Amino acid sequence: MSVHVLNARRLLCPLPVIRTQDKVKTLQSGDVLTVECTDPGVMQDIPAWCRINGHQVLETRSENGEYVIVLEVG
Amino acid sequence: MSQQRKAVALISGGLDSMLASKAIMEQGIHVEGINFFTGFCVEGHTHAIRKQDADKVKRNNSLWVAEQLGIKLHIIDIIEEYKQVLLNPKHGYGANLNPCLDCKIFMVNKAKQWMQENGFDFIITGEVVGQRPMSQRKQTMPIVAAESGADDLLVRPLSAQNLPATLPEREGWISREKMFGFSGRSRKPQMTLAKEYGFTDYAQPAGGCCFLTDEAYSLKLVDLWKARGERDYDLDDVMLLKVGRHIRPKPHFKVIIAREDGEARFMSGYKKEFVSMNCASHRGPLALIDGTPSENDLIQAAQITARYGQGREAEQVEVTIRDRDGAERNVFVKPLLADEIPQEWFV
Numbered sequence: 001m002s003v004h005v006l007n008a009r010r011l012l013c014p015l016p017v018i019r020t021q022d023k024v025k026t027l028q029s030g031d032v033l034t035v036e037c038t039d040p041g042v043m044q045d046i047p048a049w050c051r052i053n054g055h056q057v058l059e060t061r062s063e064n065g066e067y068v069i070v071l072e073v074g
Numbered sequence: 075m076s077q078q079r080k081a082v083a084l085i086s087g088g089l090d091s092m093l094a095s096k097a098i099m100e101q102g103i104h105v106e107g108i109n110f111f112t113g114f115c116v117e118g119h120t121h122a123i124r125k126q127d128a129d130k131v132k133r134n135n136s137l138w139v140a141e142q143l144g145i146k147l148h149i150i151d152i153i154e155e156y157k158q159v160l161l162n163p164k165h166g167y168g169a170n171l172n173p174c175l176d177c178k179i180f181m182v183n184k185a186k187q188w189m190q191e192n193g194f195d196f197i198i199t200g201e202v203v204g205q206r207p208m209s210q211r212k213q214t215m216p217i218v219a220a221e222s223g224a225d226d227l228l229v230r231p232l233s234a235q236n237l238p239a240t241l242p243e244r245e246g247w248i249s250r251e252k253m254f255g256f257s258g259r260s261r262k263p264q265m266t267l268a269k270e271y272g273f274t275d276y277a278q279p280a281g282g283c284c285f286l287t288d289e290a291y292s293l294k295l296v297d298l299w300k301a302r303g304e305r306d307y308d309l310d311d312v313m314l315l316k317v318g319r320h321i322r323p324k325p326h327f328k329v330i331i332a333r334e335d336g337e338a339r340f341m342s343g344y345k346k347e348f349v350s351m352n353c354a355s356h357r358g359p360l361a362l363i364d365g366t367p368s369e370n371d372l373i374q375a376a377q378i379t380a381r382y383g384q385g386r387e388a389e390q391v392e393v394t395i396r397d398r399d400g401a402e403r404n405v406f407v408k409p410l411l412a413d414e415i416p417q418e419w420f421v
Contacts, residue, residue, distance in 0.1 A: 010343035012313060014111055014134050018151050038343065041134065048137045052147055065339055 001030045009066070013041040017049050020071075024055065027073045032058065037067045046071070079247045080104040081229070082189050083198040084181060085147060086283055087135025089264055089276045090200030090232060095143055096271050097231040098198050101248045105198065107147040108188055109136040110181050112156040113312040114285040135277040142273065152184065153309055160286070161305050165217075170292035172284060174206065175214055182222035189227070196227045196242045202264075203233045203257040212236075232256045232264070285316065294320055297421045301325055301365065310347065314362070317341060320421035321378055327365030328421065329375045331382050346398055351379050354404055355392035358383020373407060380409035 006023050008016035016037045023033060035046060040062070046069045047057045054074035061068050083095040085107035099105050140147035159180045163173030178201075185197045201210050201218075215237065219228045226241040229248070234240070235255030243250045256263045268276060285291040294315045299305045301322070317337045318330040330348075332338035338360040344350075348362040349372065361379040363372065376393040385391040386409045396402050 010340070012316075012340075014109075014115075014137075014149050015151070017134065017137070018111060018149050021149060038340070045134045045137055048134070048141055049147075052137065052140050052145075 001032065002028070004031060004033045006033060006035045008035055008037045008042070010038055012039050013045055016042045017045050020046055021049065021053075024053075024071075024073055029073055031073045033071050033073065035069045035071070037069070038065065040067055042067050042069060050074075078104055079196075079242070080106070080194040081196050081198050081242075082185055082192070082194045083107050083145075084185055084200070085109050085136045085139055086200065087137075087139055087277055088200070088283065089261075089268060089273075090202060090205075091198075092139045092143065092200070092273065092276060093264060093267050093271065094198050094200040094231040095139075095145065096273075097253055098229070098248060099143065099145075101252055103248060105143070105145050106194070107136070107140045107143070107145050108185055109147060109149045110152045110156075110184060111149060112160075112177075112284070113153045113309055114156075114160075116283050116285055139276075148188070150184065150188070152180075153312075155184075156180070157307070168287065170287055170289050171295060172286040172292075175217065177284075178218050179221045182218055182224050182228060186222060186224045186227070195247065196229055196240070197224050198229050198231060200232060201230045203230075203236050205257075205259060229253075291315060294421050297322065297328075301328065310344070314341075314344070314364075318362075319382070321415065321419050322421050323374055323378070323419050324371065327363060327367040327371050327375070329378050330362045330364060331379060332359040332361070345396060345400075349398060350396045351376055351393050353380055353383040353385055353391055354394045355390075356380075356383045356385030356388065358385065358391075373405060376405055376407045377410045378415065380407055381412070381415065383409075385409060 006019060008019050016039060020035050043060055050057050050071055056072045056074060058072055059070040081098055081103050083091060083105050085091050095105050137147055159173055159176050163176040165175040168174050189197055203212050203215060219225055229240050229242055230237060231253040233256050234250055234253035236257055239250060242248045298311060314330060317340060318332050320328055320330055322328040332341050341360050341362055344362055348364060350360060350362050352358055352360045359382050363375050372395055380391040380393055390406050391409055392404050392406050394402050394404050
């Protein structure tokens with residue numbers, strides 16, 4: 001298991017999802033990815049994308065105008 | 075045992091592609107969705123950065139549709155490739171800068187490539203004969219099939235009974251009788267079918283799902299091309315045309331003024347790419363300066379920026395000008411009066 005961070009700040013929907021999708025393609029099952037965003041829409045979309053594609057959301061949080069989603073690759 | 079056939083559906087996030095996919099899934103076909111991001115797509119999130127739209131549902135409709143259908147969705151970034159479609163549309167533009175027919179041909183062609191690369195058998199779209207004035211007419215639907223290269227692998231389940239039989243029908247993978255003969259602009263048949271399928275919540279985009287159909291947006295894009303002397307753009311251009319008040323006092327520079335805190339937050343991410351400014355002595359908006367302004371131009375931009383802050387009636391407002399490298403300096407300006415900003419400056 002390895003841990004990764006993706007900077008998706010400044011991107012508007014659906015680009016954070018696309019970048020997450022492309023990054024996850026390079027990872028292994030069990031890897032953990034933290035996605036850092038500024039579009040509040042990701043709080044809905046990245047979990048939806050995870051549900052569709054079999055990945056698990058471990059944590060979502062918002063702090064100082066940023067939105068962070070931690071997911072485990074399925 | 076017969077082979078499990080697979081179809082890729084173009085999912086826009088609207089009702090038609092949702093119904094078309096469902097109609098094929100009902101026939102035992104494995105369906106996965108594909109959604110193309112051109113940069114010009116209208117989504118709730120684009121508006122979500124504006125406070126006035128904060129109560130709108132913040133969801134990506136294509137993802138939501140895929141989840142309702144229980145299918146995978148592949149979102150493909152085609153921003154770069156799409157430039158050729160927008161800049162040189164073989165079939166021309168619609169009412170604004172919308173190259174709808176070329177766009178549909180391009181997307182179906184991309185879907186065909188994806189289908190071949192991923193071992194799928196045919197393509198589904200939610201097109202309906204006569205639904206849209208440019209890309210969904212009886213005369214243009216064969217053009218989409220032919221010029222995309224999809225030919226008879228392109229199935230339009232909602233209008234299939236009005237169109238020639240496709241290969242999946244002839245081969246018996248799907249039944250023509252279990253598809254539909256919808257035509258025209260009425261949405262009633264779709265709403266009835268949605269009810270039959272149990273879909274009670276779906277997006278109904280008025281005027282399409284693309285900023286290029288929007289007159290104000292198209293005018294801003296034309297202004298950008300004119301100011302730069304070339305018809306080109308990048309993603310940041312596309313994004314910034316969606317936010318702020320755009321004021322062009324002179325051909326070589328433009329002031330983009332945030333209208334709300336949400337826009338200011340979004341625009342603040344561009345401080346390293348643009349000279350930026352905001353009022354220091356009063357509460358006021360963030361402004362980005364696009365182009366090649368002189369020092370005098372920056373003073374004029376500061377006067378405009380001050381006009382949109384709480385110091386608009388003050389004799390003097392202190393404005394912080396920030397270079398791309400972060401270096402700051404403060405200037406004192408008299409805010410422009412409303413009638414000192416001619417209407418033609420507003421892009």
